[in-house]
Amino acid sequence: MIQPPTTILELKKRAQKLAGRTIGQLATEHDADFPEDLKTQKGWQGQFIERCLGADAGNLSQPDFRLIDVELKTLPIDYQGKVQESTYVSVVDINKQLALMWDESVVYHKLKHVLWVPVAKRKDESISQSTVATPFLWQPNPVELSLLKTDWENAMELIAMGKIHQLTAKMGEVLQVRPKAANSRVLTDSVNERGEPSQTLPRGFYLRSQFTQKLLNQNLKK
DNA sequence: AGGTGATCATTA
DNA sequence: TAATGATCACCT
Numbered sequence: 001m002i003q004p005p006t007t008i009l010e011l012k013k014r015a016q017k018l019a020g021r022t023i024g025q026l027a028t029e030h031d032a033d034f035p036e037d038l039k040t041q042k043g044w045q046g047q048f049i050e051r052c053l054g055a056d057a058g059n060l061s062q063p064d065f066r067l068i069d070v071e072l073k074t075l076p077i078d079y080q081g082k083v084q085e086s087t088y089v090s091v092v093d094i095n096k097q098l099a100l101m102w103d104e105s106v107v108y109h110k111l112k113h114v115l116w117v118p119v120a121k122r123k124d125e126s127i128s129q130s131t132v133a134t135p136f137l138w139q140p141n142p143v144e145l146s147l148l149k150t151d152w153e154n155a156m157e158l159i160a161m162g163k164i165h166q167l168t169a170k171m172g173e174v175l176q177v178r179p180k181a182a183n184s185r186v187l188t189d190s191v192n193e194r195g196e197p198s199q200t201l202p203r204g205f206y207l208r209s210q211f212t213q214k215l216l217n218q219n220l221k222k
Numbered sequence: 223a224g225g226t227g228a229t230c231a232t233t234a
Numbered sequence: 235t236a237a238t239g240a241t242c243a244c245c246t
Contacts (some may be wrong), residue, residue, distance in 0.1 A: 042242055043227025050227080059226035059245055076229080086237085088228055169238045179239055181224095201239095202224075202232075209236090223246105230241065 002054035008068050008137070013036075014053050015115055015135035016193075023119070024128030026052060034127050034148065046074045049117055061090060061106050064141070070137070071110045075118040075212055077133065083216060091180055094159055094200065095189045102149045107175070107205050111148060114138045118216060136219040144174075150202040151175035152205070162193040164200055174211040180204030 005011040018026065023045065032048060035041040042203045051173045055064035055072055063071040076084040090106045102108055118133035141162060151172040169178045181202045192198040 038229060038242090040242055041227095041228045041244095043244075045229095046227045047244085048227095057226085059224090061225065066228095074228085085229060088226090092223065178237090179241085181241095182241070184240055186223090226245070228241100229245085232239105232240085233238075234236090 002051065004054045004056040004067055006067050008070065011053065011065060011068060011070060011115060012135075012137060015117060018117065018132045019047070019134050020197050021132050022128060023048070023130045023132070024126075026132075027128065036191070037127065045119060045130070046072075049074050049099060049119075049132075053115075063110055065115075069109075069113060071114045073116055075115055075116050075216065077118045077120050077122050079122060080218070081118075081120075081133075081216065083213040086178075087212055088180070089175070089205040092155070092159070092177055092203040094164060094203065095191065100156070102152055105152060107129060107148070107152055111140060116212075116215065116219075134219070135194065138215055139220070142167040147174045147211075155205075156207060157186070159190075162191050162195065162198075164190055164203070167203070172208070174208055175207050176208055177203045178206050 005014060023034060030052060038044060050064060050072055050100055053072065057064045057066050063069050073087055078084060089110055115135060115137050116134045119130050119132040119135050151174060155167055155177050158164060158210065167177050169176050179201050184201060184203060187199040188202045190198045190200040
């Protein structure tokens with residue numbers, strides 16, 4: 001078990017050591033097995049990198065590194081540096097009675113400081129051949145923060161109005177809401193437009209890949 | 223049941 | 235082919 005990093009600098013140093021290494025090399029060092037592909041182990045890579053860096057939040061709704069309040073996100077890219085997928089952030093609170101403010105939200109707490117770990121992979125390449133690119137720490141600038149806050153507030157307002165059925169993945173400039181469940185038949189408690197108890201498919205907040213692509217590009221320029 | 227880690231796979 | 239909607243594994 002790797003100890004959690006106690007300072008940002010320590011985390012940064014650990015992360016930088018991963019750059020240029022393949023997942024196969026890291027798995028050997030950490031005595032870990034890796035799956036053939038991610039079809040049935042979609043979260044394996046993210047959890048493996050967490051383990052490599054000493055993340056300690058488990059599945060609590062908190063940033064991964066609790067001592068320093070930093071969230072870890074792996075970012076799937078190709079060898080041209082193109083982001084391959086959106087980034088899951090957290091579940092959507094569909095049945096919270098009190099209306100939360102942005103500053104108190106899980107989304108804000110997780111995104112206010114993120115260690116991005118880009119992992120490059122070719123489509124026909126095995127997991128073990130995937131290569132960690134250059135990890136970078138990110139804190140949203142005022143513009144980014146404003147975009148996130150607006151998207152979050154718009155989504156939460158619809159939910160508070162009982163109009164979650166109107167909430168689609170097409171909404172949100174940088175932060176969207178999409179299903180987040182074992183399958184499409186799963187239901188969770190909600191409240192409808194008349195304020196009556198209801199049920200709906202669980203949803204999650206996701207960062208659009210166009211947004212994370214910009215973060216990656218900005219970091220390359222530095 | 224509902225969080226974590228996400229990517230898969232079909233649609234538009 | 236990008237984006238949306240669906241799904242997989244593990245944990246508490």
